[in-house]
Amino acid sequence: MIRFLAVRLSSAALVVVGVATLVFFFLHLTPGDPVEALLGEHARPADRQALRVALGLDRPLGEQLVGYFANLSQLDLGRSLYSRRPVAELLWERLPATAELAAAALVVAVVVALPLGMVAAARRGGGWDRGAMAFSLLGASIPNFWLGPLLILAFSLGLGWFPVSGREAAGSLVLPAVTLGTALAAILARMVRGALIETLHEEYIRTARAKGLAEWAVVVRHALRNAALPVITVLGLQLGALLGGAVVTETVFAWPGLGQLLVEAIQRRDYPVVQGTVLLISLLYVAVNALTDVAYAWADPRVRLRGGAG
Template sequence: MMRYLVGQLFSAAVVILGVSVAVFAITHVIPGDPVEVMLGERASTADRAELARAYGLDKPLSGQFADYYSGLVRLELGESIYQQRPVVELIGERLPATLELALAAMLVSLAIAFAVGLLSALRPYGWLDHSARIVSLLGVSIPNFWLGPMLILVGSLYLGWFPVSGRSGFGSLVLPALTLGTALAAIISRMLRNALLEVSGADFVRTARAKGLSEWQILCRHNLRNALLPVVTLVGLQIGAILGGSVIVETVFSWPGVGSLTVESIQRRDYPLVQGCVLLIATLYVAVNLLTDLLYTVIDPRIRLVGDK
């Protein structure tokens, strides 16, 4: 167990290291000057030079890279060029909103997926199963940047049930969570349906039928537990999609999270803030995947981690 955890932590560190190098390179390659964005085009040469010197932007890339990594070693992400506040402080203010949205989207997607998946597996190849397949295909095909405005148009402007944007209570969370969770619900529902059908011919299912259990009882009590492993794998992988999709959804709904902060920092060429936001998303993604691997042994005791006897 310990050997496995050490190996996974080492792999996670390598991934985060690679992401940090990539985001540093990309932020310094894209067009735009943070000094010009902050001071404007009419700023004097002296003012530009002073601001660039204050944030180390006058150094060559190798020097900036060394400063960047020395800060990471000390667990310091630097200071925002535009807002002139610590990056950790800015991210800490926005992180609860992103976690709230991600959790709500996950709950919405799981609720829809399990309801649709169980009903489809109960009567496979029937009209409900075919209808669910069509709806799932649509759910996967519709992009968030289109679905979000459509939900605003119907739910906010036409029906008046939910706020258009912002974070002002439960009502403002519904539309962003639906937008972010729809595609994930479509994917999980089909995976769950297929996994349930795969185990439906197992010996324990025939034994349960012989005991007089109904098909619904067999599906929920026996099939579901044995079909959860591929679903958990998929959910763990899709956490990255939720974190990545939150950038678009938070921008569409003006949700004050890390995703919208990332977009704002990119527009302002705020290098330290962009790097901090991307590193946070990568770290969360790696951590969730590690927890998913550990959860396998809880769902299926037959699975043992490398190093277990």
């Protein structure tokens, strides 16, 4: 198990370093000047050069990259070019909102996917099954940037049930959570259905039915428990995807989380904030995936053996 953990942690560290490096180069190669964004188009050349030197943007790109990783080794994410506040402080302010949205979206996904997948598996080939798979296909196909405004038109502007945007008003979490959780619910519903269909053909399921147990008891008490491992694995892997989807969802609903902070920083060419936000999101993504691998290996020793051998 120790060897397996070492391999997974090494892989995670390489991924994070690779993400940080790619984001650094993409930002500096993207058209747009942060100095011009800060001072405006009509600033004097001397003022621009002075600010560029003060921010360290006049140094060669390789030297800036070395300095960036040197600061990272000391857990220093730098300061925002726009507000001059520490990037870590900005991230700490926005992280609770994103965590709240991701948790609510996860609850929506599980509450919708579990009963839907169970009914589809128990009524395989029937109307419930076709309806569940149609929902799954629709939910996975609709992008967040289209579903979010659609929900706003229907439930905020049309019915007036929920706020249009923001985080302060009561019920403001509902529409963003539904928008973000729909795609995950669609994926999970298909996974639950597939795992249950495979499990329902096992011998112990036939034995449970032969004892006269009701179908719901067979599915919930016996089949679902044994089909949970692949479902939990997919759920863990998709948790990281929630963070990526939160960027679009937070922008649509003006939700004050990491996603909105990232979009604002990109618009302002605020390099340290963009780098810090992407690095944090990638760290969370990698951490969730690594924990999922460890949980799977703990539950299934065969995975641990393959991982250690590889």
